[in-house]
Amino acid sequence: MTVGIRHDDLRRRNRAMVISAVRRAGQPSRTDIAATTALSPSTISAITADLISEGILVESRAGDAPAARRGRPQVAVRLNANAATILTVVLSMNQLSAALIDYAGETIAEERRKLPTLELSREALVDETVGIVRRLIVAAPDRQPIMRIVLAVQGITDSNERKLLWSPITPHADIDFSAILEKEFGIPVTVENDCNMIAVGLRWRNPERYARDFIAVLLSHGIGMGMVLRGELFTGTQSSGGEFGHMIHRPDGALCRCGRRGCIEAYAGNYAIWRNAKGLPETEAVARDVTDEDIRALADVARSRPGPEREAFRIAGEAIGFGLGNLFALIDPAPVAIVGHGANAFDLIEKPMLDAIARTAGGVHSGAISFDTEPDEMPLIREGCAMRALTFIDQEVFSPAQTAAPGRIVA
Amino acid sequence: MTVGIRHDDLRRRNRAMVISAVRRAGQPSRTDIAATTALSPSTISAITADLISEGILVESRAGDAPAARRGRPQVAVRLNANAATILTVVLSMNQLSAALIDYAGETIAEERRKLPTLELSREALVDETVGIVRRLIVAAPDRQPIMRIVLAVQGITDSNERKLLWSPITPHADIDFSAILEKEFGIPVTVENDCNMIAVGLRWRNPERYARDFIAVLLSHGIGMGMVLRGELFTGTQSSGGEFGHMIHRPDGALCRCGRRGCIEAYAGNYAIWRNAKGLPETEAVARDVTDEDIRALADVARSRPGPEREAFRIAGEAIGFGLGNLFALIDPAPVAIVGHGANAFDLIEKPMLDAIARTAGGVHSGAISFDTEPDEMPLIREGCAMRALTFIDQEVFSPAQTAAPGRIVA
DNA sequence: CTCTTTTTTTCGAGCCTCGAAAAAAATAAT
DNA sequence: ATTATTTTTTTCGAGGCTCGAAAAAAAGAG
Numbered sequence: 063m064t065v066g067i068r069h070d071d072l073r074r075r076n077r078a079m080v081i082s083a084v085r086r087a088g089q090p091s092r093t094d095i096a097a098t099t100a101l102s103p104s105t106i107s108a109i110t111a112d113l114i115s116e117g118i119l120v121e122s123r124a125g126d127a128p129a130a131r132r133g134r135p136q137v138a139v140r141l142n143a144n145a146a147t148i149l150t151v152v153l154s155m156n157q158l159s160a161a162l163i164d165y166a167g168e169t170i171a172e173e174r175r176k177l178p179t180l181e182l183s184r185e186a187l188v189d190e191t192v193g194i195v196r197r198l199i200v201a202a203p204d205r206q207p208i209m210r211i212v213l214a215v216q217g218i219t220d221s222n223e224r225k226l227l228w229s230p231i232t233p234h235a236d237i238d239f240s241a242i243l244e245k246e247f248g249i250p251v252t253v254e255n256d257c258n259m260i261a262v263g264l265r266w267r268n269p270e271r272y273a274r275d276f277i278a279v280l281l282s283h284g285i286g287m288g289m290v291l292r293g294e295l296f297t298g299t300q301s302s303g304g305e306f307g308h309m310i311h312r313p314d315g316a317l318c319r320c321g322r323r324g325c326i327e328a329y330a331g332n333y334a335i336w337r338n339a340k341g342l343p344e345t346e347a348v349a350r351d352v353t354d355e356d357i358r359a360l361a362d363v364a365r366s367r368p369g370p371e372r373e374a375f376r377i378a379g380e381a382i383g384f385g386l387g388n389l390f391a392l393i394d395p396a397p398v399a400i401v402g403h404g405a406n407a408f409d410l411i412e413k414p415m416l417d418a419i420a421r422t423a424g425g426v427h428s429g430a431i432s433f434d435t436e437p438d439e440m441p442l443i444r445e446g447c448a449m450r451a452l453t454f455i456d457q458e459v460f461s462p463a464q465t466a467a468p469g470r471i472v473a
Numbered sequence: 474m475t476v477g478i479r480h481d482d483l484r485r486r487n488r489a490m491v492i493s494a495v496r497r498a499g500q501p502s503r504t505d506i507a508a509t510t511a512l513s514p515s516t517i518s519a520i521t522a523d524l525i526s527e528g529i530l531v532e533s534r535a536g537d538a539p540a541a542r543r544g545r546p547q548v549a550v551r552l553n554a555n556a557a558t559i560l561t562v563v564l565s566m567n568q569l570s571a572a573l574i575d576y577a578g579e580t581i582a583e584e585r586r587k588l589p590t591l592e593l594s595r596e597a598l599v600d601e602t603v604g605i606v607r608r609l610i611v612a613a614p615d616r617q618p619i620m621r622i623v624l625a626v627q628g629i630t631d632s633n634e635r636k637l638l639w640s641p642i643t644p645h646a647d648i649d650f651s652a653i654l655e656k657e658f659g660i661p662v663t664v665e666n667d668c669n670m671i672a673v674g675l676r677w678r679n680p681e682r683y684a685r686d687f688i689a690v691l692l693s694h695g696i697g698m699g700m701v702l703r704g705e706l707f708t709g710t711q712s713s714g715g716e717f718g719h720m721i722h723r724p725d726g727a728l729c730r731c732g733r734r735g736c737i738e739a740y741a742g743n744y745a746i747w748r749n750a751k752g753l754p755e756t757e758a759v760a761r762d763v764t765d766e767d768i769r770a771l772a773d774v775a776r777s778r779p780g781p782e783r784e785a786f787r788i789a790g791e792a793i794g795f796g797l798g799n800l801f802a803l804i805d806p807a808p809v810a811i812v813g814h815g816a817n818a819f820d821l822i823e824k825p826m827l828d829a830i831a832r833t834a835g836g837v838h839s840g841a842i843s844f845d846t847e848p849d850e851m852p853l854i855r856e857g858c859a860m861r862a863l864t865f866i867d868q869e870v871f872s873p874a875q876t877a878a879p880g881r882i883v884a
Numbered sequence: 885c886t887c888t889t890t891t892t893t894t895c896g897a898g899c900c901t902c903g904a905a906a907a908a909a910a911t912a913a914t
Numbered sequence: 915a916t917t918a919t920t921t922t923t924t925t926c927g928a929g930g931c932t933c934g935a936a937a938a939a940a941a942g943a944g
Contacts, residue, residue, distance in 0.1 A: 065490075065510060065511045066486070066487045066491075066510040066511055066512035066516070066932095067482075067483055067486050067487060067490075067932095068511075068932070068933085069483070069898090069899060069900070069931065069932045069933075070899080070900090070932090071478075072478055072480070072899085072901080073899080073900065073901095075477070076477045076478060076900090076901090079476075079477045079478075080477075091922075091923095092922075093921085093922060093923085099476060099477040100477055100479075101477035101479070101901080101902095102901065102902050102903075103902095103922080103923070103924085104901070104902065104903080104904095104923090104924075104925080104926095105477070105900080105901055105902075107923060107924055107925090108900090108901085108924090111924090131911080131920085131921075132911045132919070132920045133909080133910060133911075133919080133920040133921025133922065134907095134908060134909040134910055134920080134922040134923070135910060135921085135922075136921085136922065137922080137923080221805075274710070291710065292710075298803070298804050298805035299685070299686040299702065299804060299805045299806075299807055300805040300806070300838065300841070301805055303803055303804055303805050304803055305802040305803065305834050306802070306803070308802050308833075308834035309799040309802050309803070309833075309834070310798065310799055310832070310833050311724070312723070312724065313722070313723065313791075313795055313829070313832070314832070320834065322833065322834065323832065380724075384721050384724055387721065388720040388721055388799065391714075391716040391717070391719050391720050392709070392714055392715055392716065392717070392720070392800075392803075393709050393710060393714055394632075394709035394710045394712055394714050395710075395711070396710055418724070421721070421724070421733060421734065422719075422720075422721050422733065423716050423719035423720070423731065423733065423736070427711065477901095478901095479901070479902085480900060480901045480902075480929090480930065480931070481901090481930080481931090483930085483931060483932080484931065484932095487931090487932090502891075502892095503891075503892065504890085512932080512933095513932065513933050513934075514891080514892070514893085514933095515892090515893075515894080515895095515932070515933065515934080516931080516932055517892095518892060518893055518894090519893090519932085522893090542889085542890075542941085542942080543888070543889045543890065543941070543942050543943070544888080544889040544890025544891065544940080544941060544942075545889080545890050545891040545892070545938095545939060545940040545941055546891075546940070546941060547890085547891065547892095548891080548892080
């Protein structure tokens with residue numbers, strides 16, 4: 063922050079800016095790029111010429127809307143899909159998936175598998191992860207070199223984005239996935255929190271709604287959160303942070319999976335809804351593995367008649383509402399996306415949630431709050447990972463600090 | 474964010490960087506500046522020459538430590554105290570103060586007065602503010618033009634930093650102090666939250682401890698908070714945000730001044746401590762104006778023997794602890810400064826506070842948490858305001874976007 | 885009084901962006 | 915069919931900025 067700007071930074075940053083503009087616009091003309099970056103046409107001309115000669119961009123003559131206008135037609139440029147390849151891995155409860163993605167963001171190959179994450183040994187979990195990566199790499203020999211791996215995992219990651227510090231999906235803590243995978247494959251690896259990737263994915267998918275400030279809440283086994291503030295992904299100072307689900311809703315209240323008492327998750331997680339619906343004591347852990355199917359069944363009952371099921375969803379909505387209200391007290395109201403299977407029961411939790419928010423400081427500008435739901439979180443996580451990896455390539459590899467981009471020129 | 478960097482931005486930013494380096498270092502040599510900014514000696518030479526000729530910096534031959542070293546002695550540069558003048562105003566409960574500050578940050582003149590803010594009409598409150606500013610300006614005719622006014626006020630301000638949206642010190646809401654003062658004096662005005670200025674002041678005073686991430690909690694009539702994350706002051710998306718005191722500690726719990734139930738302030742504010750110590754019902758407002766003196770007396774009793782007074786402080790500590798723990802769940806542990814008169818009772822609240830934090834997700838890395846106390850908040854707020862105003866001058870006036878700095882050259 | 889050391893300035897080279905003008909590539913008009 | 919018009923893109927020179935190398939400046943050491 064205290065460091066001056068050197069002359070070569072200029073070109074570096076403007077290169078990254080042009081790449082970013084192309085990534086967002088898809089097939090912009092040079093004029094379009096000049097408009098969005100506020101750089102002069104001459105500068106854009108020079109930079110795009112460089113990027114094309116380096117194989118990062120390609121011209122695609124067929125402008126999507128030639129529209130028979132007068133004048134020299136625009137020549138669209140787009141990302142060269144072959145300029146780079148990245149790999150995403152998503153590790154979540156009982157599920158492991160990976161995908162090979164080209165520079166334009168299209169999926170080249172994919173693999174998904176079920177595995178009992180809670181029961182696997184540390185080594186077995188690591189081996190599964192290494193294995194799925196290896197299979198994808200081996201299956202695409204023409205896609206070498208792969209330039210980046212991004213692994214999203216449900217749990218707390220460190221702020222260097224290298225380790226899984228703690229996760230509800232495995233009893234093992236402090237797994238240095240970056241070191242392991244980098245040693246194995248020689249490719250830079252980033253480890254990310256799944257909800258943070260959901261936030262990145264949401265912004266990519268709908269930049270109108272999810273722009274400068276928004277919140278993504280994942281309702282699943284546990285409660286996760288990702289947040290973008292002032293256009294930047296919010297993280298903790300030492301970890302991925304944003305442990306919304308473990309903010310205390312009621313001091314010394316219901317027992318949480320994490321061992322503490324009164325966490326939001328202990329009222330709104332799958333197991334908590336089950337516990338309340340079945341009238342089990344809230345001071346005791348839930349032995350049963352509560353599935354999405356269980357929750358769906360409870361929701362059906364809750365919709366059909368008043369009773370403990372409906373009350374369980376009310377309690378869940380209330381806990382989330384107070385949590386969001388407290389968050390709004392800190393950051394002010396912002397658009398919220400309710401993601402994950404729990405979004406299917408949003409009709410049951412919405413009213414108690416809004417009632418709770420209205421009882422908090424965040425309820426003052428409740429008009430500014432709006433909710434959207436997305437029951438399937440996996441595609442969002444994958445898209446978020448892909449964007450994270452591609453943004454890294456755009457900035458660090460194709461707009462590097464020192465010499466000209468060493469990126470392989472691929473036809 | 475999406476906008477490219479132009480060529481003239483370069484010099485602008487590097488100018489600001491040099492000024493900032495001088496402001497932080499005090500009396501650095503050109504070599505020192507080159508080291509901290511990572512710019513070349515030639516560039517620093519050129520920029521400092523400009524700044525000196527514009528009267529923003531001055532050489533001060535008497536290097537503070539000539540130290541009889543070999544070689545050409547360093548020539549220190551420092552800020553020209555006469556380069557600009559700014560004005561700070563602090564409006565808090567029953568108190569209004571203002572100060573005229575030179576470009577080096579030294580106070581030129583000051584005025585403080587008591588006034589019953591809660592009882593004043595909107596017009597009277599505005600008139601008092603205009604009056605104190607006018608008196609300071611009139612009393613220093615040689616200090617024209619004053620380049621910036623920063624007003625810190627206890628309460629919620631808007632994110633454009635122009636209005637007081639709501640405040641506990643007055644029943645009147647939505648006071649556009651910026652518009653009023655700018656119309657009156659023709660000087661740009663910024664309206665800030667007092668706790669945010671405390672955070673800025675803390676960083677200025679002790680940059681070692683209060684660096685990239687820290688939290689300032691003001692314990693007074695109410696509970697306020699200012700926070701710096703990743704080196705930047707944290708604010709809400711639409712307001713000053715950080716309404717820590719109005720996060721809900723216990724849903725539907727004790728009645729808060731704000732009219733809601735269960736806010737942290739309703740357990741830890743002066744009036745809440747009084748209410749609990751005197752055994753008054755927590756569902757009723759406190760009629761009495763609880764003073765710092767009252768709290769001091771309660772604290773003395775609490776220290777001398779067990780009883781409701783000690784319990785009241787325990788409850789306050791617990792509420793703050795759960796609040797901080799929830800904050801730490803979001804941002805991870807960070808150094809905390811307990812500011813304001815409540816810091817005098819820190820010995821009473823520390824233990825219950827730490828106990829509460831240990832019961833939250835923030836307690837996991839409790840080793841990373843450290844507390845410091847500062848009972849007198851007013852000097853910090855003033856310093857924060859001064860720094861805010863001076864930083865603005867450094868960046869916007871003396872490193873302007875377009876033409877060369879129009880700053881008056883003052884000998 | 886000369887040599888050494890350190891700081892600061894000077895000067896030319898190399899980039900970068902910009903504006904203006906030219907070139908390119910299409911449609912519209914004659 | 916040819917010329918005029920319009921819009922996009924490239925070219926080219928000007929102006930700024932930072933940098934490195936060398937020179938100048940300003941001291942103490944010998």
